[in-house]
Amino acid sequence: MSGKKMGPRDLAAAVKKLMRSASESRLRSQCWRQDLEVREIQGEIPVLGHWMSVILISHPAIKLIFRAHFNGVEARKLAAGPYKKGANEVTLSQAQDFANEFCNLVAGLIKRSFEKQNIVMGISLPLGTRGFDEVYFPGEDGTRMFTDRWSIGGGDASLSCSASIEVQEAGRFPALDLDALLDLDDEGGIEFL
């Protein structure tokens, strides 16, 4: 992408791909399930789940919000792996925590993808809230604010994801390699300081 002027749409399109890939990768590793995959959401659904976890990833030139939407039954099925319990033994609180940690892992991977190109972003703590609160996030305007929705699932369990991407200044990243942004990191590196 070097030499080509990048506009907000180009950047937002690349970030959407990154967020989808990162979320699929992290949910697979968190649940130990390689059968989970990204799927499109059909139809207009105003609220994607009974519960929602939210995390912010921010730079002065671009602000991202990643959300995981879920209902208790399906989240318990996904959380059963990491908790090493049957789905019906996982509590709602544990399922909510699982979704929060999922958001944390996704945000960490997105942050690292940008950091590899010397773009430093901050991430918030994940926040759990009601699914209805999704309606407060602004929609796409096609110039600076972009949105995306997808689900990740396999077998009998899935959760939905959504993203808000606010591009303040696409020109701030003249050397950003959008293809390299999608080159996801290895997990679990250990460095002795």
Add this chain to the structure above:
Amino acid sequence: MSKILVVDDSETLRTQLQTDLAAAGYQVVLAADGFEGLDALRAHPDIKLIFCDVNMPKMDGFEMCERMLGMEIFKGIPILMLTTESSPEMKVRGKQVGVTAWITKPYIALRMLAAVRKLVAA
């Protein structure tokens, strides 16, 4: 049986790490934030190693480590930062507050246990 402290606000992460460490023969003490972590250290003076997250409510991992630096009884306990943060600046700050090693989440159990064996044996 060496005792290890795990400090992380995520119950999911605490449970996973406890399961993996216990399966490898370690005794595990859990804490949900830096305040609880310091309380756990006072209650269990035989803790040999600490896993600590960075971003936690109430007291984050850096502050917990800074407070440990100021207390003679906690000096010398190896600290593994287990976090989604990975920037060079964070690692420099970690080193300044006494962090021994940095593990980027999600961890890989075999690599994590190899690091634990090395640090507990030292």
